[in-house]
Amino acid sequence: MALSFFRRESAPAAGVTGEVEAFLQGYSIEVMPRTAEKVEDFRAILPKGTRVYIAHIEGTPIEDMVATAKRIAGEGFDVMPHFPARIIADRAILADWIARYQSEAGVKQALLLAGGVNTPVGDFHSSMQLLETGLFDGFTNLHVAGHPEGNKDIAGGDAAIMDALRWKQDFSNRTDAKMAITTQFCFESGPVIAWANGLKAAGIDLPIHIGVAGPAKLQTLIKFAIACGVGASMRVLQKRAMDVTKLLLPYEPSDFVAELAAHKAANPLFGIEQVHFFPLGGIKTNATWVTENGGAAGVPANAQG
Numbered sequence: 001m002a003l004s005f006f007r008r009e010s011a012p013a014a015g016v017t018g019e020v021e022a023f024l025q026g027y028s029i030e031v032m033p034r035t036a037e038k039v040e041d042f043r044a045i046l047p048k049g050t051r052v053y054i055a056h057i058e059g060t061p062i063e064d065m066v067a068t069a070k071r072i073a074g075e076g077f078d079v080m081p082h083f084p085a086r087i088i089a090d091r092a093i094l095a096d097w098i099a100r101y102q103s104e105a106g107v108k109q110a111l112l113l114a115g116g117v118n119t120p121v122g123d124f125h126s127s128m129q130l131l132e133t134g135l136f137d138g139f140t141n142l143h144v145a146g147h148p149e150g151n152k153d154i155a156g157g158d159a160a161i162m163d164a165l166r167w168k169q170d171f172s173n174r175t176d177a178k179m180a181i182t183t184q185f186c187f188e189s190g191p192v193i194a195w196a197n198g199l200k201a202a203g204i205d206l207p208i209h210i211g212v213a214g215p216a217k218l219q220t221l222i223k224f225a226i227a228c229g230v231g232a233s234m235r236v237l238q239k240r241a242m243d244v245t246k247l248l249l250p251y252e253p254s255d256f257v258a259e260l261a262a263h264k265a266a267n268p269l270f271g272i273e274q275v276h277f278f279p280l281g282g283i284k285t286n287a288t289w290v291t292e293n294g295g296a297a298g299v300p301a302n303a304q305g
Contacts, residue, residue, distance in 0.1 A: 021295035023261035027275040028080075028182075028209065030055050031072075033064040035283055041302075042075050045287035048301040049078065051109070053182075053276070056082040058117055062097055069105035076301065079107055080143065084115025085130050089122030098135055109141040111182055128164065131171055139177050144168050146181035146208065148195035162202060169204045185211035185278045187221075189259035196271045207273035210260065215252045215289050216281025250281065252289060 028051035031039075039045065042052070052072050056065055069079045081101060088094050101107035112127035124130060127144050136142055147161065165181070172179035181199075186192050196208055213221055257275065264270050279286035290298035 016293060016295040017258070017261070018295075019261040019265045020258055020293065021297050023257065023264055024275055024290060024294040024297035026050075027277060027290060027294075027297065028053060029214075029277045029279060029283065029286060031068070031279070031283060032057060033060060033068040035279075036068050036072065039283055042072055042077060043301040045284055045291075045300050046077065047297065047299055048076065048304055050301075051078045051080055053111055054079060054081040056084055056087070058084070058087045058115070062100065065097075066100045066104050069101055069107055073105045073107070078109060079105060080109040080111055080141065081107060082111050082113060083127075083130055084113055084117075085124035085126055086115035086117045086120040088124050088130075091123065091133055091135070093122070094124075094130065094133060095135055108139050109143075110136060110139055111143045111145070112136070113145040126164070128167055128171075131168075136177070137175075141180070142175070142177040143180045143182045143209070144206075146183035148183055148186050148192050148210075165199065165204050165206075166202070169206055172206060180207040180209055180273065182209045182276050183211040185213040185280075187213065187253075187256060189256055189263065192260065192272075193263055193270075200271055205271065208271045209274050209276040210272050212253050212257060212275050212277050213251070214277050214279040214281055214286030215250050216285075218251050221251050221280060254293065257293075 026049075027047075029046065030053040032055045036042075036054075042050075046052070054065060054068055054072070065081055069081055073079045083094070083097070088097070098107075112130045114126050130136070131142070146165075168179065168181075183192075192210060199205075199208075260272060264272060277286050277290070287298075287300070291300065292298070
């Protein structure tokens with residue numbers, strides 16, 4: 001693609017609204033070692049300074065995780081590896097992982113979460129326990145997981161989730177690291193807005209990085225949505241599946257992003273700080289969608305002057 005395609009001035013590209021461009025500014029995206037291997041150079045598809053989360057799926061060797069972090073950091077991006085509590089056996093293993101990330105990839109950011117396995121392999125079962133070890137002291141950014149539509153893996157339901165968020169809010173008040181909530185992906189703006197407003201009403205003001213599913217086949221999204229426990233907003237996908245004219249077309253998050261962007265513009269103090277993409281249809285496909293829909297927010301590093 002010719003570099004002249006990309007706009008370098010501050011005004012939004014044709015068809016791109018200022019609200020969406022502002023909302024997508026500084027977006028982050030998630031990869032895994034095996035998906036990162038498919039990208040020759042992240043600078044060709046992602047804006048300069050993009051935060052790249054590296055998802056740690058159970059069974060992935062730490063060597064692969066660290067190598068991926070080193071490679072992406074070497075291309076000039078901020079890397080934020082996942083630390084899933086339930087797949088970390090003990091404090092010694094956690095300390096070893098952190099030491100490897102820091103010495104080989106200069107990692108200073110982390111997403112701490114319980115993880116998607118039902119039975120912990122060792123001593124940890126929650127992100128709070130990871131934080132309590134003190135091993136993340138010195139990190140610049142610590143993010144924790146959020147679930148606008150609940151989390152079936154947490155005993156105690158919504159009350160337990162809210163108690164955990166209050167604990168993390170208190171922790172953020174006594175750490176030098178910047179903390180934020182990175183959420184599961186959703187498809188409908190209404191439940192997200194209600195959830196974010198509910199947190200603020202409960203005194204939880206951690207910035208929210210809202211999870212957005214990138215463009216993908218409808219069947220792919222439904223599969224991931226069921227597996228990840230996405231709730232109320234599943235009806236958006238179900239409604240689309242019933243529309244024959246849209247059944248075979250790829251889903252794009254245009255409406256979801258536009259609605260949240262408009263709400264953010266009308267309510268500047270709204271808790272959503274930025275967008276975090278789950279590239280369920282592929283990293284390049286997701287990045288291309290942002291380039292085409294995000295104006296200056298989507299210009300790849302190699303195309304920036």
